[in-house]
Amino acid sequence: MHDFLQQLVNGLSVGAVYALIALGYTMVYGVLRLINFAHGDVYMVGAVIAYELAVKMAGLNSPVWVALPIIFLGAMVGCGALGFTIEFLCYRPLRHRPRLVSLITAIGVSLLLENLFQNRRVFGATPRVLPQLLAIRPVLSMAVGSAKSPVVVTNLDLISMGLCIALMLGLSWFVLKTKMGLALRAVSFRVDTASLMGINTNRVISMTFVLGSALAAVAGVVDAMRYQVDPLMGLIPGIKAFVAAVLGGIGSIPGALLGGFLMGLVETFLKGYLPPQYNNYSNAAAFVVLILILLIRPSGLLGKTTVEKV
């Protein structure tokens, strides 16, 4: 029982980050039908900004409750600006070209960011550890049954899960209750018609990129505090979050959340319950589970099945 509960906490904590990144994939896909492969690298840039800010903050000896919000906001603003720039420079000029062109451009942007940050003058290939602003410590520990060690939830686990759920709720409110959210839904329904209705589609699309990138930045900051920062850190989480978005039903915001948490749980439980010699296959096994789910529900768990009208 102890193992099960601890693995549940481990899985949810990892899944929260996948969910935050998956939200960006799903939103961009919703409005543009574009898989933004550079999204994982936006998450990496968020972590890099967190590192640079944390070093500054540690130098100023600022207390945690000042430093932490500044780091989160700084990374969100920085990544939002990056997302806007990427869309403006790389995708907007190609919007009326075949979709494949944008897709390949996305891969190009991804490679550009990775290699740019590997440059020594920008960041360098060596992983760096954030100065410890927030001491990661257990906030909840419950003794379970006869197990010698209690089930532990750390403050960072709580921050990642709490932020993820809060941001998802905020996003849902924004999409469902505000005028801008209405415009976003209209654009995702049909771009041309939305523009005929007087919606500034360019602005809506830019805003989608800014929002998605800011969410990825939050994920980046959490992982920067939890792990280390390096220019290729966005590769694997990017792929996993993309799969999470597809699993939840790409284009669906609650779907991204569900897919992200599910992805984290499946991965952790496979690592925790497969015989140890198969540990290496846990990533592969996670993807097999996803393929099985998609075979049964091709449009994802919460995705809408749309009938193409001829």
Next chain:
Amino acid sequence: MRWMAFWTTIVLLCLSGCKKQQGESNEIVIGEYGSLSGSNAVFGQGTHNGIALAVDQVNAAGGLLGKPVRLVTEDDEGNQDEAVSVVKKLIDRDNVVGVLGEVASTRSLAGGSVCEQAGVPMISPSSTNPDVTKDRKYVFRVCFTDDFQGSVGAQFALKKGWKRVAVFSSSNSDYSKKLSFFFKQTFTAAGGQIVAEETYSDGDKEFKAQLTRMQSKNPDAVYLPGYYTEIDLILRQARNLGFTVPFFGGDGWDGCTLDSNSEGCCFTNHYSPEDQRPSVQEFIAAYKAKYGAVPDAFGITGYDAARVMFDAIKRAGSADRNAVRDAIEQTKDFPGAGGSITIDANHNAKKPIVILEIHDGKTHLADTIQPN
């Protein structure tokens, strides 16, 4: 027209690829490849500092065979494929006499196969996997191997009273696989019990799933043969889970963060700065004078590897690669800074091992074990 352009390009490529015919060069060029950046940057930088110090000293003393030594250093970024291509570059472009490198066994195996094919002598300063030099004519090392290191680790654990040990090794590192194999061999033969075996991959960042499972088996300690980048993360996550038993491992620990997470942990290594032998203290003084810091184990092994190479060139009396190779093979009782170096029939050096314990943010020399 298009075909002409195509063939012109091919011909130009061939011409530029041709090796410059090198006559008598007026310097001795030595190549070095290492992970100067990337996730094992500590390894490459420490080694490079040691090698550069040796080069400075030999040039200050008038060079080799009356010529100055020039060191060409290539960064493989801790990447196996990159290691292959930079070693090729050192051989083809710089026409080096010999190659020094790598620390990580996986990359020494990769670079070693290039040197073996090209017939260029290579000395690895600190790769401990036995396969690095096995059946290789041109590849040598100036450190002990994992069979020795693993058995010392096992005996040390038993001496500490750790009877039930979990093993956590990396499944894509040649170093980690071999070291855990030899550890388990000695440990179980001497009556210890392996209560859990878990694996991770180099480059992983999340280890809590495996740690949770190991924790529930209540081991006395965890044997963790890995590299410092992952070790830092593993220790931090273990302590967050309330998994407080000591972890211990091999020389890949050199470079890990010495803090409250690693308190009470220990590892086997090539050298300790507390070693009072004059050769070690002289080296530390010279290193400090140049870099202003106390060297790590990779500094001293890099320094010794370079000096064994220089000694061989001197004894060979020429910069001919085969003559140098033969001379390295005949190295006997060379006074290295880390101990006397004799290259044995398997191209390995027999050197003492030290056991370091981490206390109060510092490593302390716990024991020195002589090779048998």
